Amino acid sequence: MVSGNAIRGTRVGGRPTGMPEHGEPMPRQYVDYWCVNGHHTRPSFSLRADVPETWECRSCGLPAGTDRESPPEPPTQRPFKTHLAYVMERRSEADGEALLAEALANLRARRGA
Template sequence: MATGGNAIRGTRVGAGPMGEQDHGYHADRVSISYWDALGNETVRHFAAGIPEDEIPETIDSPHSGLPAGRDQKNPPAIAKNEPYKTHLAYVKERRTEEEAETLLDDALQQLRDRRGQ
Protein backbone atom coordinates (compact mmCIF):
# COMPACT_ATOMS: atom_id res chain seq x y z
CA MET A 1 0.00 0.00 0.00
CA ALA A 2 1.50 3.36 -1.05
CA THR A 3 1.38 6.43 1.13
CA GLY A 4 -0.40 9.38 -0.36
CA GLY A 5 1.95 12.13 0.92
CA ASN A 6 2.96 15.28 -0.88
CA ALA A 7 6.64 15.11 -1.88
CA ILE A 8 7.18 18.88 -1.84
CA ARG A 9 5.47 19.72 1.44
CA GLY A 10 7.71 21.90 3.61
CA THR A 11 10.05 23.04 0.83
CA ARG A 12 10.36 26.39 -0.89
CA VAL A 13 9.35 26.86 -4.51
CA GLY A 14 12.51 26.75 -6.60
CA ALA A 15 14.55 25.25 -3.77
CA GLY A 16 16.08 22.59 -6.00
CA PRO A 17 16.65 18.94 -5.19
CA MET A 18 16.24 17.84 -1.58
CA GLY A 19 19.54 17.69 0.29
CA GLU A 20 21.40 20.02 -2.03
CA GLN A 21 24.36 21.47 -0.10
CA ASP A 22 25.14 24.45 -2.32
CA HIS A 23 22.53 26.83 -0.90
CA GLY A 24 24.45 29.93 0.07
CA TYR A 25 27.92 30.69 1.37
CA HIS A 26 28.99 29.70 4.87
CA ALA A 27 31.49 32.14 6.36
CA ASP A 28 34.39 30.87 8.44
CA ARG A 29 33.70 31.13 12.13
CA VAL A 30 35.17 30.27 15.50
CA SER A 31 33.34 28.59 18.36
CA ILE A 32 33.87 29.93 21.88
CA SER A 33 32.70 27.99 24.95
CA TYR A 34 31.43 29.73 28.07
CA TRP A 35 30.75 28.12 31.46
CA ASP A 36 28.57 29.32 34.32
CA ALA A 37 28.98 28.60 38.05
CA LEU A 38 26.72 25.54 37.76
CA GLY A 39 28.95 23.97 35.08
CA ASN A 40 26.63 24.58 32.13
CA GLU A 41 28.46 25.08 28.84
CA THR A 42 27.20 27.50 26.21
CA VAL A 43 28.84 27.72 22.79
CA ARG A 44 28.74 30.98 20.83
CA HIS A 45 29.93 31.34 17.25
CA PHE A 46 31.79 34.41 15.97
CA ALA A 47 33.18 35.39 12.59
CA ALA A 48 36.71 34.03 12.14
CA GLY A 49 38.13 37.47 11.30
CA ILE A 50 36.80 39.25 14.38
CA PRO A 51 39.51 40.73 16.66
CA GLU A 52 39.99 38.91 19.96
CA ASP A 53 39.12 42.02 21.99
CA GLU A 54 35.64 42.14 20.40
CA ILE A 55 34.72 38.67 21.67
CA PRO A 56 33.02 39.12 25.06
CA GLU A 57 34.69 37.67 28.15
CA THR A 58 31.34 36.99 29.82
CA ILE A 59 27.80 36.36 28.63
CA ASP A 60 24.52 35.55 30.37
CA SER A 61 23.98 31.80 30.35
CA PRO A 62 20.70 30.89 28.62
CA HIS A 63 20.46 27.77 30.82
CA SER A 64 20.63 29.41 34.24
CA GLY A 65 20.66 33.19 33.69
CA LEU A 66 23.97 33.37 35.56
CA PRO A 67 27.07 35.07 34.14
CA ALA A 68 29.21 32.66 32.11
CA GLY A 69 32.92 33.08 31.36
CA ARG A 70 35.48 31.55 29.05
CA ASP A 71 37.54 29.92 31.83
CA GLN A 72 35.95 26.58 32.73
CA LYS A 73 37.91 26.23 35.97
CA ASN A 74 37.04 29.76 37.19
CA PRO A 75 33.54 30.77 36.08
CA PRO A 76 32.35 34.26 37.05
CA ALA A 77 30.96 34.61 40.53
CA ILE A 78 27.25 34.98 40.99
CA ALA A 79 26.42 38.66 41.14
CA LYS A 80 25.03 39.87 44.45
CA ASN A 81 21.41 40.87 44.07
CA GLU A 82 20.50 44.20 45.61
CA PRO A 83 17.29 44.16 47.61
CA TYR A 84 14.26 45.96 46.24
CA LYS A 85 14.13 49.60 47.27
CA THR A 86 10.98 51.63 47.58
CA HIS A 87 10.65 55.15 46.24
CA LEU A 88 10.90 56.44 49.80
CA ALA A 89 14.24 54.62 50.30
CA TYR A 90 15.68 56.32 47.22
CA VAL A 91 14.41 59.72 48.43
CA LYS A 92 16.00 59.16 51.83
CA GLU A 93 19.33 58.44 50.12
CA ARG A 94 19.19 61.82 48.36
CA ARG A 95 17.82 64.02 51.16
CA THR A 96 18.77 64.67 54.76
CA GLU A 97 16.11 64.91 57.46
CA GLU A 98 16.51 68.70 57.55
CA GLU A 99 16.05 69.01 53.77
CA ALA A 100 12.98 66.79 53.95
CA GLU A 101 11.46 68.97 56.70
CA THR A 102 12.14 72.13 54.67
CA LEU A 103 10.59 70.67 51.52
CA LEU A 104 7.55 69.44 53.42
CA ASP A 105 7.06 72.84 55.10
CA ASP A 106 7.34 74.61 51.72
CA ALA A 107 4.83 72.24 50.11
CA LEU A 108 2.37 72.65 53.00
CA GLN A 109 2.71 76.46 52.87
CA GLN A 110 1.99 76.47 49.11
CA LEU A 111 -1.06 74.30 49.71
CA ARG A 112 -2.31 76.63 52.46
CA ASP A 113 -1.75 79.66 50.22
CA ARG A 114 -3.81 78.11 47.42
CA ARG A 115 -6.64 77.32 49.81
CA GLY A 116 -6.51 80.80 51.28
CA GLN A 117 -5.65 79.86 54.85
Protein backbone atom coordinates in the same frame (compact mmCIF):
# COMPACT_ATOMS: atom_id res chain seq x y z
CA MET B 1 -8.62 15.36 6.59
CA VAL B 2 -5.08 15.22 5.21
CA SER B 3 -4.48 16.45 1.69
CA GLY B 4 -2.19 14.54 -0.64
CA ASN B 5 0.24 17.44 -1.14
CA ALA B 6 3.76 15.96 -0.99
CA ILE B 7 5.60 19.30 -1.10
CA ARG B 8 3.79 20.92 1.78
CA GLY B 9 5.72 23.69 3.51
CA THR B 10 7.77 24.70 0.47
CA ARG B 11 7.34 27.63 -1.85
CA VAL B 12 7.15 27.74 -5.61
CA GLY B 13 10.63 28.24 -7.05
CA GLY B 14 12.29 27.23 -3.80
CA ARG B 15 15.79 25.81 -3.92
CA PRO B 16 16.88 22.50 -2.49
CA THR B 17 17.86 22.80 1.16
CA GLY B 18 21.41 21.56 0.56
CA MET B 19 22.33 24.31 -1.92
CA PRO B 20 24.19 27.28 -0.42
CA GLU B 21 22.39 30.53 -1.27
CA HIS B 22 25.09 33.03 -0.37
CA GLY B 23 28.29 31.18 -1.17
CA GLU B 24 30.47 29.12 1.11
CA PRO B 25 30.15 29.67 4.87
CA MET B 26 33.07 31.22 6.77
CA PRO B 27 35.33 28.84 8.69
CA ARG B 28 34.14 28.54 12.30
CA GLN B 29 35.78 28.03 15.66
CA TYR B 30 34.05 26.67 18.74
CA VAL B 31 34.84 28.17 22.16
CA ASP B 32 33.99 26.45 25.45
CA TYR B 33 32.54 28.57 28.28
CA TRP B 34 31.69 27.51 31.87
CA CYS B 35 29.61 29.37 34.44
CA VAL B 36 29.95 29.23 38.22
CA ASN B 37 27.17 26.58 38.34
CA GLY B 38 29.23 24.26 36.12
CA HIS B 39 27.08 24.62 33.00
CA HIS B 40 28.90 24.24 29.69
CA THR B 41 28.15 26.47 26.66
CA ARG B 42 29.90 26.10 23.31
CA PRO B 43 29.03 28.87 20.81
CA SER B 44 30.71 29.10 17.42
CA PHE B 45 32.45 32.18 16.05
CA SER B 46 34.03 33.10 12.75
CA LEU B 47 37.79 32.62 12.69
CA ARG B 48 38.10 36.36 11.97
CA ALA B 49 35.84 37.41 14.87
CA ASP B 50 37.13 38.59 18.23
CA VAL B 51 36.18 35.98 20.82
CA PRO B 52 34.63 37.58 23.94
CA GLU B 53 36.09 36.79 27.36
CA THR B 54 32.66 36.13 28.85
CA TRP B 55 29.46 34.69 27.41
CA GLU B 56 25.97 34.38 28.88
CA CYS B 57 25.22 30.86 30.08
CA ARG B 58 22.30 29.35 28.15
CA SER B 59 21.14 27.38 31.18
CA CYS B 60 21.11 29.93 34.01
CA GLY B 61 21.94 33.31 32.44
CA LEU B 62 25.04 33.94 34.56
CA PRO B 63 28.30 35.07 32.96
CA ALA B 64 30.49 32.21 31.75
CA GLY B 65 34.24 32.26 31.11
CA THR B 66 36.71 30.19 29.14
CA ASP B 67 38.58 28.93 32.24
CA ARG B 68 36.75 25.91 33.65
CA GLU B 69 38.58 26.05 37.00
CA SER B 70 37.82 29.72 37.74
CA PRO B 71 34.59 30.89 36.06
CA PRO B 72 33.54 34.53 36.52
CA GLU B 73 31.68 35.40 39.69
CA PRO B 74 27.97 36.18 39.38
CA PRO B 75 27.16 39.91 39.49
CA THR B 76 26.00 41.28 42.82
CA GLN B 77 22.30 42.04 42.93
CA ARG B 78 21.29 45.39 44.35
CA PRO B 79 18.19 45.17 46.53
CA PHE B 80 14.99 46.75 45.22
CA LYS B 81 14.46 50.29 46.50
CA THR B 82 11.20 52.16 46.59
CA HIS B 83 10.81 55.76 45.50
CA LEU B 84 10.70 56.78 49.16
CA ALA B 85 14.03 55.08 49.84
CA TYR B 86 15.70 57.09 47.06
CA VAL B 87 14.15 60.31 48.40
CA MET B 88 15.38 59.49 51.90
CA GLU B 89 18.93 59.08 50.53
CA ARG B 90 18.84 62.59 49.07
CA ARG B 91 17.07 64.42 51.90
CA SER B 92 17.16 64.31 55.66
CA GLU B 93 14.00 64.15 57.75
CA ALA B 94 14.39 67.81 58.66
CA ASP B 95 14.55 68.75 54.97
CA GLY B 96 11.38 66.77 54.38
CA GLU B 97 9.57 68.53 57.23
CA ALA B 98 10.64 71.92 55.84
CA LEU B 99 9.42 71.03 52.33
CA LEU B 100 6.11 69.76 53.71
CA ALA B 101 5.59 72.94 55.75
CA GLU B 102 6.34 75.07 52.67
CA ALA B 103 3.95 73.06 50.49
CA LEU B 104 1.17 73.31 53.11
CA ALA B 105 1.71 77.07 53.40
CA ASN B 106 1.43 77.47 49.63
CA LEU B 107 -1.75 75.34 49.56
CA ARG B 108 -3.34 77.34 52.38
CA ALA B 109 -2.43 80.61 50.66
CA ARG B 110 -4.13 79.46 47.43
CA ARG B 111 -7.26 78.39 49.28
CA GLY B 112 -7.35 81.62 51.26
CA ALA B 113 -7.39 79.96 54.64
